[in-house]
Amino acid sequence: MTEHAKTILMVDDDEDFLFQQKVQLEAIGFRVVTASSKAEALRVIAGSRPDLVIVDLMMEEMDAGFTVCHTIKAKDESIPVIMCTGVVGETGLEFDAVTDEEQAWVKADVLLSKPVRFEQLKREIDRLLAS
Amino acid sequence: MDTLRVLVCDDETGMRIGVERALRHFSVRVPDVNGEVHFTVEQAESAERALELIDASPPEILLLDLKLPGMSGIDLLERIGPRHLETLVIMISAYASIDAAVRATKQGAYDFLAKPFTPTELKDTLKEAAEHLILARQAKKLALEKRRVRFEFISVVAHELKAPINAIDGYLKIMATHAAGDDPAVYARMTERCMTRIAGMRKMIEDLLDLTRIESGQKSRELVEVDVCEVARTALDTALPSAQVRGITLELHAAAPIPMTADRGELEIIFNNLISNAVKYNRDNGRVDVKVEAGAGRVRIVVKDTGIGIRQEDVAKLFNDFVRLKNEETRNVLGSGLGLSIVKKLAVMYGGEVSVTSELGAGSTFTVTLNCEAPV
Numbered sequence: 001m002t003e004h005a006k007t008i009l010m011v012d013d014d015e016d017f018l019f020q021q022k023v024q025l026e027a028i029g030f031r032v033v034t035a036s037s038k039a040e041a042l043r044v045i046a047g048s049r050p051d052l053v054i055v056d057l058m059m060e061e062m063d064a065g066f067t068v069c070h071t072i073k074a075k076d077e078s079i080p081v082i083m084c085t086g087v088v089g090e091t092g093l094e095f096d097a098v099t100d101e102e103q104a105w106v107k108a109d110v111l112l113s114k115p116v117r118f119e120q121l122k123r124e125i126d127r128l129l130a131s
Numbered sequence: 132m133d134t135l136r137v138l139v140c141d142d143e144t145g146m147r148i149g150v151e152r153a154l155r156h157f158s159v160r161v162p163d164v165n166g167e168v169h170f171t172v173e174q175a176e177s178a179e180r181a182l183e184l185i186d187a188s189p190p191e192i193l194l195l196d197l198k199l200p201g202m203s204g205i206d207l208l209e210r211i212g213p214r215h216l217e218t219l220v221i222m223i224s225a226y227a228s229i230d231a232a233v234r235a236t237k238q239g240a241y242d243f244l245a246k247p248f249t250p251t252e253l254k255d256t257l258k259e260a261a262e263h264l265i266l267a268r269q270a271k272k273l274a275l276e277k278r279r280v281r282f283e284f285i286s287v288v289a290h291e292l293k294a295p296i297n298a299i300d301g302y303l304k305i306m307a308t309h310a311a312g313d314d315p316a317v318y319a320r321m322t323e324r325c326m327t328r329i330a331g332m333r334k335m336i337e338d339l340l341d342l343t344r345i346e347s348g349q350k351s352r353e354l355v356e357v358d359v360c361e362v363a364r365t366a367l368d369t370a371l372p373s374a375q376v377r378g379i380t381l382e383l384h385a386a387a388p389i390p391m392t393a394d395r396g397e398l399e400i401i402f403n404n405l406i407s408n409a410v411k412y413n414r415d416n417g418r419v420d421v422k423v424e425a426g427a428g429r430v431r432i433v434v435k436d437t438g439i440g441i442r443q444e445d446v447a448k449l450f451n452d453f454v455r456l457k458n459e460e461t462r463n464v465l466g467s468g469l470g471l472s473i474v475k476k477l478a479v480m481y482g483g484e485v486s487v488t489s490e491l492g493a494g495s496t497f498t499v500t501l502n503c504e505a506p507v
């Protein structure tokens with residue numbers, strides 16, 4: 001359990017998605033702080049240092065996720081960021097956190113497209129926190 | 132401006148040149164279409180030559196002589212028939228026997244012009260053909276546009292229904308695998324969210340049904356004399372439970388009964404949507420004031436709330452299908468984004484309109500005016 005006692009900040013404007021991931025992450029021993037808007041997320045980041053951040057790309061503004069991501073990386077480059085998005089394949093906006101160049105722009109360590117399976121999310125969290 | 136291509140197929144050179152001359156500076160004004168329609172003329176001295184030109188690029192209008200050396204006009208029609216061209220064929224002939232005329236018509240000829248004809252007769256015939264062509268094109272464009280709008284609508288509906296299904300699916304999976312630990316309160320909360328999302332989906336489906344009923348020409352309308360105040364009272368009663376939970380006061384300001392000729396169900400939809408919005412987007416312990424007034428053959432419905440208000444730049448969008456304003460205050464409010472568009476469509480049906488004034492953080496006032504007498 002001790003290896004899981006890390007704090008995850010989760011940012012998403014989908015209340016149900018937020019709740020679902022939160023209860024499951026808590027059930028396996030993480031501490032989860034949630035924020036449902038860009039402003040709320042920026043407030044949390046200003047006052048604390050989460051061990052990992054999961055952020056939705058599209059919130060009330062088109063690219064609120066990018067801003068949050070950027071702010072976190074500017075604060076501490078070593079905080080891993082997972083970006084979730086329903087964008088790929090839906091609006092035709094496509095990107096993937098694969099190449100270094102793209103990663104520098106997107107700023108996320110991993111990009112997951114919604115609907116995100118919890119197993120997949122957990123695997124990425126474990127991998128990022130282990131390294 | 133449109134230009135129609137005319138191909139004249141006749142073995143008499145004089146005829147071909149005559150047509151070319153008559154149409155060179157001729158233009159037609161088609162009602163319902165902007166601008167004038169002009170003509171360009173190409174010539175073919177035989178059906179064989181005409182076929183070549185048609186194969187290269189089909190003209191809009193073909194002026195075709197029945198009797199030609201070699202392949203006849205009818206033969207040509209038979210050859211091009213299976214290609215389903217949009218070409219309008221006008222037969223020109225000195226002695227169109229009934230039999231030939233019938234055969235040509237069977238092969239798709241649109242009109243006949245008996246030789247010899249005057250330039251005016253030619254122009255009249257072509258004017259009529261041009262109108263037919265242009266209007267057919269318009270109709271086709273309109274049908275395509277209608278199809279596009281329909282597809283867009285369906286894809287938004289699909290998306291809007293998928294969102295709650297994904298949420299419910301997510302909860303059920305967690306519940307099925309007990310993936311959220313042992314606290315029963317967490318599971319109770321998940322059940323509650325599922326029910327909320329199902330309620331939202333049901334509202335969406337009801338709104339969609341209202342919308343289609345309104346747009347499909349509503350076979351089941353029943354226009355009778357209705358007391359608008361009474362409908363308002365019923366709608367307020369319906370909204371009362373959800374208002375009470377949040378300490379919101381509802382009040383109706385109306386004098387005597389206000390009669391109007393209407394479908395009661397449609398009036399209920401207007402009130403229900405406006406009042407439920409005024410509650411949903413209100414603050415706790417706020418107010419909703421509903422006023423119904425009549426005058427000069429019109430009924431005015433005013434629904435005023437003390438809620439979150441609407442930004443000026445968003446006001447224009449509100450009445451479109453599926454528009455929901457996304458911000459911190461509206462995030463947890465469920466809705467289809469169809470309510471106000473339905474209200475607007477109904478208002479228009481009753482010869483009226485909807486307007487809104489609003490102050491951010493202070494409240495909004497929606498006003499609907501309707502004609503008292505039966506809508507057409």
Ligand SMILES: Nc1ncnc2c1ncn2[C@@H]1O[C@H](COP(=O)(O)OP(=O)(O)O)[C@@H](O)[C@H]1O
Pocket residue numbers: 404408409412413436438439440441449454455456457461465466467468469470471472495
């Ligand atoms: N009384 C109101 N006060 C503030 N905002 C409102 C009000 N009524 C409607 N709105 C805004 O207009 C949007 C469209 O309203 P509507 O078409 O009724 O759909 P919905 O199902 O989302 O309520 C709402 O999502 C909300 O943002």
